[in-house]
Amino acid sequence: MTKEVAAVENLTLIFDKSYAPALADVSFYLKERESLSLVGESGSGKTSLLRLLLGLLRPSSGKARLFGQPLDGMDEKELRSIRRKCSYIPQDPFGGLPPTLNPLQAVIEPLIITRSNLKDVETEKAKKLLSSLGIEEALWERKLIQGFSGGQRQRIMLARALVTDPELLLADEPTSMQDASTRMDLINLLKAYLKKGMSLIFVTHDLLLAKAMTQRGIVLYRGRVCETGPTDLLLRDPLHPYTKALVSALPKLGKPVEVKVKRKTLPTGFKGCSYFALCPYGFDRCKDLPPLKQLGERSVACFIGDTFQET
Amino acid sequence: MMEVSSLSATYPNGFNAVKRADLNLASGKMLALVGESGSGKSTLIYACLGLLPKGSKVSGKVLFDQIDFLALPQESQRRIRWKKVSLILQGTMNSFTPVLTIKRQFLETMEEHLKLTQREAEAKAAGLLEEVGLDDGFLSRYPHEMSGGQKQRCAIAMALCCDPDYLLADEPTTALDVITQAEIMNLLKSIVRRRNMGMLMVTHDLALASSTADEICVMYQGCTIETERSDVIIRSPKQPHTIALVKSLSMMEE
Numbered sequence A: 001m002t003k004e005v006a007a008v009e010n011l012t013l014i015f016d017k018s019y020a021p022a023l024a025d026v027s028f029y030l031k032e033r034e035s036l037s038l039v040g041e042s043g044s045g046k047t048s049l050l051r052l053l054l055g056l057l058r059p060s061s062g063k064a065r066l067f068g069q070p071l072d073g074m075d076e077k078e079l080r081s082i083r084r085k086c087s088y089i090p091q092d093p094f095g096g097l098p099p100t101l102n103p104l105q106a107v108i109e110p111l112i113i114t115r116s117n118l119k120d121v122e123t124e125k126a127k128k129l130l131s132s133l134g135i136e137e138a139l140w141e142r143k144l145i146q147g148f149s150g151g152q153r154q155r156i157m158l159a160r161a162l163v164t165d166p167e168l169l170l171a172d173e174p175t176s177m178q179d180a181s182t183r184m185d186l187i188n189l190l191k192a193y194l195k196k197g198m199s200l201i202f203v204t205h206d207l208l209l210a211k212a213m214t215q216r217g218i219v220l221y222r223g224r225v226c227e228t229g230p231t232d233l234l235l236r237d238p239l240h241p242y243t244k245a246l247v248s249a250l251p252k253l254g255k256p257v258e259v260k261v262k263r264k265t266l267p268t269g270f271k272g273c274s275y276f277a278l279c280p281y282g283f284d285r286c287k288d289l290p291p292l293k294q295l296g297e298r299s300v301a302c303f304i305g306d307t308f309q310e311t
Numbered sequence B: 001m002m003e004v005s006s007l008s009a010t011y012p013n014g015f016n017a018v019k020r021a022d023l024n025l026a027s028g029k030m031l032a033l034v035g036e037s038g039s040g041k042s043t044l045i046y047a048c049l050g051l052l053p054k055g056s057k058v059s060g061k062v063l064f065d066q067i068d069f070l071a072l073p074q075e076s077q078r079r080i081r082w083k084k085v086s087l088i089l090q091g092t093m094n095s096f097t098p099v100l101t102i103k104r105q106f107l108e109t110m111e112e113h114l115k116l117t118q119r120e121a122e123a124k125a126a127g128l129l130e131e132v133g134l135d136d137g138f139l140s141r142y143p144h145e146m147s148g149g150q151k152q153r154c155a156i157a158m159a160l161c162c163d164p165d166y167l168l169a170d171e172p173t174t175a176l177d178v179i180t181q182a183e184i185m186n187l188l189k190s191i192v193r194r195r196n197m198g199m200l201m202v203t204h205d206l207a208l209a210s211s212t213a214d215e216i217c218v219m220y221q222g223c224t225i226e227t228e229r230s231d232v233i234i235r236s237p238k239q240p241h242t243i244a245l246v247k248s249l250s251m252m253e254e
Helices: A046-053 A076-083 A103-114 A120-132 A150-162 A180-195 A207-213 A231-236 A241-249 B041-048 B074-080 B102-113 B118-131 B136-140 B148-159 B178-195 B206-212 B230-235 B240-253
Strands: A004-013 A023-031 A035-039 A061-066 A086-089 A168-172 A199-204 A216-221 A224-230 A293-295 A298-300 B002-010 B016-025 B030-034 B057-064 B085-088 B166-170 B198-203 B215-220 B223-229
Touching: A004 A046, A004 A199, A023 A046, A023 A061, A023 A199, A023 A216, A023 A224, A035 A046, A035 A207, A046 A061, A046 A168, A046 A199, A076 A086, A086 A150, A103 A120, A103 A150, A120 A150, A150 A168, A150 A180, A168 A180, A180 A199, A180 A207, A180 B240, A199 A207, A207 A216, A207 A231, A207 A241, A207 B240, A216 A231, A216 A241, A224 A231, A224 A241, A231 A241, A241 B178, B002 B041, B016 B030, B016 B041, B016 B198, B030 B041, B030 B178, B030 B206, B041 B057, B041 B166, B041 B198, B085 B148, B102 B118, B102 B136, B102 B148, B118 B136, B118 B148, B148 B178, B178 B198, B178 B206, B198 B206, B206 B215, B206 B230, B206 B240, B215 B230, B215 B240, B223 B230, B223 B240, B230 B240
Parallel strands: A035 A199, A035 A216, A086 A168, A168 A199, B016 B223, B030 B198, B030 B215, B085 B166, B166 B198
Antiparallel strands: A004 A023, A004 A061, A216 A224, A224 A298, A293 A298, B002 B016, B002 B057, B215 B223
């Protein structure tokens, strides 16, 4: 049996009781060598999920596991040792890198922290990563992080995350500031690591990127799972109205963008489908919470999602 | 017609960001200026409006309906901005003053450029908000009481407040989710058609440009290397850089 790398079960996260939960009843699992995308707009709970998985946030209810071990009973020391098998790329390249180091120092820093003696081979590895990500050799030891652009910092963050050869990489919008051509370089590098056996949880709001990068995807809206399934199916044949809207709004070469949402004000105390405020189809039944229905390798939380025919 | 010919721009530190760029924008059309970061897109539109930092060198011609903008004295340039041509800055949704209501910010701009009574100005502001899909209740809001998409709509309404013939927009949808981005792009396109306004949009996203703009102009290292109808340029790009851009996107979509 393949090893489980990460899993969450019925995870709920409440920051403030007077607001809707940041995450509600989310479950998923990831096995060795697998890749998974968390897709959704800002505020959908993607980043919180990553932080919960690293034990940086504690859930209000539900369970999270890393490498088969439950996180809830662990103390700080145990958490730290399990985190060493993971790398995390935070979303913000301006807050996520030490500004006063040069790129080479920034990339080998995780090695210094996790290894007692730094071998030459490992410094070579850092250099190789930097050069494959297009950071000029002349700048490695001459320019400080604070002088680099957002896109360059993102690439330095990726090098820093990969240098320890993590078993699991949690990457939060790691290509958001890249131009089209450099983005392909990043994707190809990540794919090479996936081939070597790394597992990946990839946060993005872009379904095309989710498909290019990962096998499976989870679409989240306001903290709830809308739809899960293989990323190529999510893109080609979306079931949930939110996934449909995401797909049609994606700018694709030469195809006009379509807006498939209808913005409504929610009645106070509304407890129904989290997508009701945007859904163009919403009807009376949607004032209850739709269950997540399993349909083979996919699942969808919508009363009409699996039967719905485009007219 | 907005005509830019042989425009060059050099920053005070000597960096030559735009090199003999040419472009033409007709009324009622949307032209997208596409290129990677550092290719000179933003500098080009600031140079068109005389908004580069002091000490920058700009040469070439920028005509708005035959008016030679760069040859005008500063005071006349100032009167043309907003009324003839207005600008939506990158991250413009964060450029509202946090301590003033939206109404106050509209009136400030209109008082400066139009001779309207307060009542007329308020009515006009409400009409503009309606045009971008917001009800007049937003006039009494503060910027922090609005979502990113709502602020962006508001910024567009404000750019229209002196009924300009041309609108220049620098990355008008960055930092918005794809659905809001699609809504804003459709809104801009319908405004361009309805008002028969010319719009120049800077974006790094060729897919977005090709799905909304009528024409695309590709910039590379400060030069405008290829301008073509959107559907044509993605089907048969000619310059090597354009070919590479189209290819890297098609690879994603496969």
